[in-house]
Amino acid sequence: MxxxxxxxxxxxxxxxxxxxxxxxxxxxxxxxxxxxxxxxxxxxxxxxxxxxxxxxxxxxxxxxxxxxxxxxxxxxxxxxxxxxxxxxxxxxxxxxxxxxxxxxxxxxxxxxxxxxxxxxxxxxxxxxxxxxxxxxxxxxxxxxxxxxxxxxxxxxxxxxxxxxxxxxxxxxxxxxxxxxxxFDEKRFKPIAHDNAVPQLITVCRLVPAKGLDILLHACADLKRRGHAFVLHIIGDGPIREELETLAKELGLYDDIIFYGYMLHPEEFMPFFDIFVLPSRAEAFGSVFAEAALCWLALVGSNVGGIAEQIDDGVNGLLVPPEDPVELATALEKVVSDPQYRYNLARDAWNKAKKDYSxxxxxxxxxxxxxxxxxxxxxxxxx
The missing domain is CATH 3.40.50.2000 (Glycogen Phosphorylase B;)
Structure with missing residues (x-):
């Protein structure tokens, strides 16, 4: 044919x-x-x-x-x-x-x-x-x-x-x-690593629909709770300057790295620990499956296709959209317990290999x- x-x-x-x-x-x-x-x-x-x-x-x-x-x-x-x-x-x-x-x-x-x-x-x-x-x-x-x-x-x-x-x-x-x-599994190569400080990553277009303002407020809350981390933001878009300003206002300037656009972020993701994206809507959310195939723990909002990929507490954590406090609490669980986030990441990898091949x-x-x-x-x- x-x-x-x-x-x-x-x-x-x-x-x-x-x-x-x-x-x-x-x-x-x-x-x-x-x-x-x-x-x-x-x-x-x-x-x-x-x-x-x-x-x-x-x-x-x-x-x-x-x-x-x-x-x-x-x-x-x-x-x-x-x-x-x-x-x-x-x-x-x-x-x-x-x-x-x-x-x-x-x-x-x-x-x-x-x-x-x-x-x-x-x-x-x-x-x-x-x-x-x-x-x-x-x-x-x-x-x-x-x-x-x-x-x-x-x-x-x-x-x-x-x-x-x-x-x-x-x-x-x-x-x-x-x-x-x-997704073609050959594109994704998990890498054994041991980060002294938990590394968070998000990959998306920088637009309001992705909820990155919620993520920054959650990270500020997480920092107030005494947890160290680095948030890596890969992507570009019309609200980048607004997000950078918000990061400074929230005292997160030294805790966040804005990378801009990257063609193949899956080559970069395996070096991190936690993928987080509190979208306000997602038809599917391909980047969650990609992060799972990179052996990352997943944290996402309970909307659309994200909720179909994540079984809460089994292969990732789901939080209500528009709720920075709940998001901070979920991040606290995975940031503070390496074994817990490893178990979530392992189960996310297994599910992604089975369901999203x-x-x-x-x-x-x-x-x-x-x-x-x-x-x-x-x-x-x-």
Missing amino acids: NVLQAMFFPPEQPGGVSSMVPYIQERFMKLGWEMELFSLPKRVRGKGQGEVMFHTFDHTKFAGNRIVDKYMQTYRDYAWWTALRIKKKYDIIHAHHPIAALVMKQLFPETPLIVTIHSSYERELVLNGKIMEGGPEHRFLAAIYRELEQRADRLLTVSESFRSYLGQYVERPQDIGVIPNG LRRVITQLKKEYCAYKPVESEEPTT
Whole structure:
């Protein structure tokens, strides 16, 4: 079979889907499948001029809204680039972004389309304070899910929690399949080490949705309780300066290192002890599985896909979102007891190897793809 993996971000972009799909391609090609990757280059902006028509709602009533207009222009750009670059037919198109999915179905209506919805752009914008819940931008972006449901041949997502979230916007949530992300174990190499001072690490985009303000307040509380630690923050984003200022105000200047963007943080993580990220929402939270495969103890907020990865007190600790005191208490447990955090990290590693292996993803995707396997014509009889 010949499969096109249609992404939005290029494969070199860090993050769950962009970093995972090339490994999916590699595994399928070893099995003898044909598979290609496609994405929109950053240089392609403002090129598309074509007409856009949605089947389930009238997008033109949102025209004039900055965020909606940008989204629609990106759709046109993706369509322009796709029409320019793709000249062959595929047996299946597997899209990993709503724009990629809808463009592919517009241009190749006869090709079976599978869509994996990895995250919610509208919820991220609400949590980051960019749009109002229930406002025009929110209504527009939420309406895209119903459009995907009608146009795609198969909808998938990455967690039971996120399927429940999508259920409020589609007619048949029970028809949405769940395939959690998977990771190539060879990328992750746990390293035996003995840090005299516990080393905490978080890896994320520096935006309000990730709850790093909560983390800094929790670390200030942890320090007041008399515990030594170092917090390493890998990632960049619009609130970096704000977080650095907050760290100084909380007296954490000597306890935190801001690294900025890093392409392969999994090469760095094994040297640390505890991974912590108190996100306000996560569809899956790939970085938790990655940290587990690096043999780190996990501490996260009890939201979305994080709660499906962590069994509280068994392979990590869950805390309520927006609660720096509870987060400080959880961190205190793992900072003060090396054996306890070792046990959590061991069980996290075991669970991640079992539940989030790339082999499992390949098996599940192969089943999905084979459901649309083209019927080969029979040899003529004589």
